Each structure stands twice: as structure tokens, then as C-alpha cells.
Amino acid sequence: MQKLTLFSKLILFFTSYIPLGIICLIIDFNGFEFPFFAHRICSPLLIVLMIILIILLFFLLRHFRVRASGWEKMNIVKVENMDNQLVAYIFTYILPFLGFPAERRIAVALFILFVICILYIRTDMIAINPVLALFGYHIIKVEWKKSGWKEARTVMLISRLDAYSLKYKKTIDAVQIHNELHLLKGNGNDKQ
Numbered sequence: 001m002q003k004l005t006l007f008s009k010l011i012l013f014f015t016s017y018i019p020l021g022i023i024c025l026i027i028d029f030n031g032f033e034f035p036f037f038a039h040r041i042c043s044p045l046l047i048v049l050m051i052i053l054i055i056l057l058f059f060l061l062r063h064f065r066v067r068a069s070g071w072e073k074m075n076i077v078k079v080e081n082m083d084n085q086l087v088a089y090i091f092t093y094i095l096p097f098l099g100f101p102a103e104r105r106i107a108v109a110l111f112i113l114f115v116i117c118i119l120y121i122r123t124d125m126i127a128i129n130p131v132l133a134l135f136g137y138h139i140i141k142v143e144w145k146k147s148g149w150k151e152a153r154t155v156m157l158i159s160r161l162d163a164y165s166l167k168y169k170k171t172i173d174a175v176q177i178h179n180e181l182h183l184l185k186g187n188g189n190d191k192q
Contacts, residue, residue, distance in 0.1 A: 004178040008060055009121045015053045016120075016129040017113070021046050057131065064175060064183050071173045071185055077152045078143035081163035085128050085139060127156050127181055138162050142182075159184035 004012075025046060028037045037043035120126065127139050140163045145152040157174060159166060161184060166172070173185040
């Protein structure tokens with residue numbers, strides 16, 4: 001099993017805040033006359049950072065798809081859609097940043113972001129990422145069983161298939177990327 005490194009977890013964490021970055025850019029936008037943003041340095045740097053994070057996220061996913069060893073056949077017992085967690089994540093962790101007074105917004109936001117980052121990494125919330133959802137990935141709770149097991153196990157699965165499509169599959173190939181987090185191989189139709 002491969003475990004996510006701290007760097008990988010930080011990539012997942014910071015990409016989950018890209019929607020907040022886009023909201024900040026919209027608020028800072030001056031119009032289509034130069035300079036485009038009220039903050040001439042910070043806003044362009046934020047754009048570059050968001051692009052770099054998206055590229056790193058896709059390299060991370062590609063790494064697990066291509067280089068991962070330990071693909072396992074999962075016999076699906078039960079499937080539950082967890083995409084609703086994304087909406088809760090957005091309302092709980094992103095929208096509150098918009099309500100702080102401007103003069104204290106940065107200090108409060110950095111403190112809250114630091115606390116959330118620690119919790120995000122330690123509580124394995126790394127699959128809850130709105131950017132993954134925007135690019136077609138779903139979070140699915142899957143109860144699965146391997147031959148020889150007495151009881152089924154429950155894991156979280158990052159998948160391009162939605163829960164409805166996954167429900168009608170008997171077996172899939174997935175790789176464990178961290179604790180109880182797995183990544184579906186391809187689109188679920190790949191042959192080995």
C-alpha cells in the first residue's frame with residue numbers, strides 16, 4: 001500500500017480551497033481595464049498558484065493510476081454516494097471566510113486555514129475536494145469484500161463513475177492510496 005505523503009495531503013488540501021481563491025479574484029477584479037485587479041501582485045500570484053496546484057493534483061492522481069502497485073479486485077456489497085459532503089464542505093469551510101471585516105480578514109483567515117489544514121490532514125478528509133468534483137470525480141462509500149473474508153469492509157472510493165453506475169457493477173479494480181481511501185482504476189471498465 002502506498003500512503004499519501006504530507007506534501008500530497010497538502011496538495012489535496014490547498015486545491016480544495018481553489019473555489020475560495022476564485023471568489024477572492026472576482027471580488028478583487030476591477031474590470032477589463034489595466035490593472036485588472038485591485039491587488040496588482042497578490043491576485044496574479046494567486047492565479048499562478050491555483051494553476052500550479054491543479055497541475056500538481058493531476059500529477060498526483062496520475063501517479064496513483066499509473067505507478068501504483070497493489071490493485072485489488074473489490075467485490076461490491078453496498079454503495080453510498082458521498083458527494084453531498086462537498087456541499088457541506090463548501091458551506092462550512094469556504095463561505096465563512098467571506099464574512100470577516102476587511103481589516104482582520106487576513107489574520108483570521110490564516111488562523112482558521114491553519115486549523116482546518118491540520119484537521120483536514122489528521123482526520124482523513126482529503127477525499128472531500130470540490131476541485132476533484134469539478135473535474136468529474138465522485139466520493140463514494142463502498143462496502144466491499146474479498147474472497148476469504150468473513151466480513152465486508154467499508155472504504156471511501158474516489159471514482160469517475162457515479163454511485164448509481166457503480167451500484168450495478170459486481171467487481172472493480174481499485175488501489176488503496178491512504179488508510180481507508182481507494183482510487184478506482186480508470187473508469188471501472190478497464191480489463192487487467
